[in-house]
Amino acid sequence: MPRKYDTDVVAKQAKEVCRQCKDLADVARALGMNRRTLEDCLTRTGLKRPLFPALLVASGADSMDDNASLMLQLDHWKRTAKRQEKQLLNRRWLADELAGMMAVRDSVPVPKMKPKGDTMQEQVAVLEYSDPHFGMYAPPGQLGDFGHYDSGMAERRTLHVFETFARLAKQQPFPVRTAKVYCLGDNVEHSHMRPGQAKQTDLHVVQQTLRAADAITAGLQLLSSEFEQVEAHCVPGNHGRTTQRAGENLPDETYDHLCYHLAARALSRQENLKIKIYTAWYFIDKIFSWNFLGLHCEDVMSYSGVPWYGIGRAVRSYYMMLGHTTMKELRALPQNKTMEVREMFDLLRFPDAVCIGHFHNRFMWDVMGVEVLANGSLSGVSLYSTKRLRKLSVPQQLMFFVHPDHGVAFRCPIELSGVG
Numbered sequence: 001m002p003r004k005y006d007t008d009v010v011a012k013q014a015k016e017v018c019r020q021c022k023d024l025a026d027v028a029r030a031l032g033m034n035r036r037t038l039e040d041c042l043t044r045t046g047l048k049r050p051l052f053p054a055l056l057v058a059s060g061a062d063s064m065d066d067n068a069s070l071m072l073q074l075d076h077w078k079r080t081a082k083r084q085e086k087q088l089l090n091r092r093w094l095a096d097e098l099a100g101m102m103a104v105r106d107s108v109p110v111p112k113m114k115p116k117g118d119t120m121q122e123q124v125a126v127l128e129y130s131d132p133h134f135g136m137y138a139p140p141g142q143l144g145d146f147g148h149y150d151s152g153m154a155e156r157r158t159l160h161v162f163e164t165f166a167r168l169a170k171q172q173p174f175p176v177r178t179a180k181v182y183c184l185g186d187n188v189e190h191s192h193m194r195p196g197q198a199k200q201t202d203l204h205v206v207q208q209t210l211r212a213a214d215a216i217t218a219g220l221q222l223l224s225s226e227f228e229q230v231e232a233h234c235v236p237g238n239h240g241r242t243t244q245r246a247g248e249n250l251p252d253e254t255y256d257h258l259c260y261h262l263a264a265r266a267l268s269r270q271e272n273l274k275i276k277i278y279t280a281w282y283f284i285d286k287i288f289s290w291n292f293l294g295l296h297c298e299d300v301m302s303y304s305g306v307p308w309y310g311i312g313r314a315v316r317s318y319y320m321m322l323g324h325t326t327m328k329e330l331r332a333l334p335q336n337k338t339m340e341v342r343e344m345f346d347l348l349r350f351p352d353a354v355c356i357g358h359f360h361n362r363f364m365w366d367v368m369g370v371e372v373l374a375n376g377s378l379s380g381v382s383l384y385s386t387k388r389l390r391k392l393s394v395p396q397q398l399m400f401f402v403h404p405d406h407g408v409a410f411r412c413p414i415e416l417s418g419v420g
Contacts, residue, residue, distance in 0.1 A: 005033065010041040123409060124287050124402045125169040125176050125227075130184035130296070130357030131377035132158055132215070133239065135191070135201045135208035138382055146386050149379045150202055153420060155215050157378045160419045161397045162219035166226040168399065168412060176401070179227040180285070181220065184357035184375060185237025185296040187212040187259045192244050200383055209255045213262035220263065224273045232275045233283050234260040237358065238298035246298075252279040284322070288404040290352045293318060297356035307359055311374075315354055315367040322349045353408055360385065361393045362413055371408060373398060378416060 010031070017030045028035040132154045140148040169176045188208040191198040203211060223230045240256035243249050257277060264275040276283070282295035300310035353371045360377035380395030395416040403409040 005037065005041055007041045007044045010038065011045045014038065014042065120174040121404055122175045122177060123172070123404075124178045124180060125165070126180045126182065126287070126292075126355075126400050126402060127161070127165045128182050128184060128355050128357070128373065128375040128398045129158075129161065129216075129219075130182075130237070130375045130397075131186040131360055131379070132212060133186060133189045133377070133379050133382075134212040134215070135189035135203040135205065136379055136382060137200055137202035138379075142383060143381055143386055146392060147381045149381060151208070151211055154378055155211065157395065157416045157419045158215040158219055159222075160416065161378075161414055162222050164414050165399050166223055168414075169401075170226065172401070177228040179223050179230050180287070181223070181230070181232045182285075182292075182294045182355050183216070183232060183234040183260065184294060184355065185235055185256050186239045186357060186377075187216070187237070188240050188255050190239045190241075190255070193239065193241075205255060209259050210262070213259045213266075216259065217263045217266045220267055220273060220275070221270070224267070224270050228272060230270075230273045231285075232273070233285050233294055234275065234277045235281060235283055235295055237296040250279075251281040282318075284349050284351070287402045290402060290407045291349055292353050292355060293322075293351035294355045296358050298358045300358075308365070311356070311365065311372060312367050315351075315370050315372060318354070319350060319368065319370060322351060325349065360391075362396055362398055364411065373400065373408070373411070376413070380417070 010033075013031055014027050017027055024038065025035050028038040031038065133149075134151050134154045136149055136154070137151075138147075138149045142148070166179070169179060188205060189197075189201055190208075191201050191205050201208070220230065220232055234256075236251055236254040236256035238246060240254035240259075241249050242253055242255065260275065260277045264277065267273055267275065282293060285292045285294065297311070297314065300307055300314050303309050351370055353373055354367075355373050355375070357375045357377075359374055360380070361374065362376040363372075363374045365372040365374075375398045376393060376396040378395055378397070380393050385391045385393075397414045397416070398411060399414060400411040401409045
């Protein structure tokens with residue numbers, strides 16, 4: 001697009017009228033053009049914008065006197081000072097605004113911390129104990145740099161888990177009077193579940209059961225001396241079955257059940273301890289108004305080694321089945337029977353959280369608002385998991401606290417890598 005003004009012609013005309021004008025605005029009015037347009041035209045001739053009035057005077061010294069040159073320079077300095085003054089005013093205004101905001105912030109009173117004591121609500125401490133695999137033998141060097149495991153480590157780690165659980169529960173600022181242990185199975189390694197398994201054990205399956213029963217007995221006895229009330233909810237796993245193939249025995253015909261019954265008989269005189277051994281493969285435990293579903297979860301299938309889809313389907317199925325039985329019982333009640341809301345609410349068995357073992361990995365997941373709390377294992381490594389499955393996990397167990405109003409308040413893993 002052609003320019004509206006010829007810069008050379010504009011510069012020549014500006015020199016001619018500069019003597020009769022006081023400043024650059026007068027020059028622009030004399031030429032009948034905008035002052036900004038005049039500045040742009042003079043800048044295109046090679047004059048720098050901040051200094052072009054002085055250069056214009058220097059280039060037209062034969063037709064200008066010193067008074068006209070001084071007036072052009074003063075005009076430029078005046079506009080520069082006005083622009084700087086406006087910027088300074090903006091900065092002062094911003095500083096005043098920030099100072100006012102800080103003054104308001106400083107005037108907010110600091111809240112005082114409420115004293116700790118009986119005003120805090122009581123919570124229940126829960127320990128998930130699963131997959132100790134007494135009898136598993138992986139000597140040093142057989143697994144390379146992945147670690148080792150034997151029945152002695154299983155016993156020491158079991159005792160460490162119960163001791164750490166009791167210590168952490170007692171260190172909390174809120175009162176903890178009740179402790180619960182969810183025993184989720186696989187207490188023994190077995191010897192004939194798969195070919196060659198007998199060579200990877202250091203104890204016979206009967207000795208494995210006795211050793212596991214002694215360790216659980218010592219752990220529950222320790223908790224009974226630390227808490228006012230202790231409960232143990234026990235279900236079997238898949239390693240404790242009495243047959244080689246899965247599904248050939250009932251859920252209560254396992255070495256895990258034998259281990260639980262031995263511990264219960266040894267602790268039968270402990271008044272503040274209740275050991276509940278379930279003949280089914282799962283249990284429902286109510287803590288305050290929250291329902292916890294516990295099972296070993298060996299029937300869940302994995303996809304590429306990841307159990308997410310299987311666990312999601314299993315949780316949804318258990319939710320529907322337990323809800324169906326609850327509604328069936330409510331419909332069977334006599335029509336003339338009046339129930340309080342609390343009584344009706346206590347009959348509901350919809351799970352709020354699901355506690356599982358089997359996968360030797362600790363993870364948490366939400367399925368339809370139901371929290372899945374998967375427990376780790378005591379071994380962490382084995383020849384089967386590292387060589388065939390190429391899986392490696394950290395040996396750990398999970399503990400958590402249950403709040404009356406908020407359910408599972410927070411979770412705390414118990415690390416076992418340093419316990420040999």
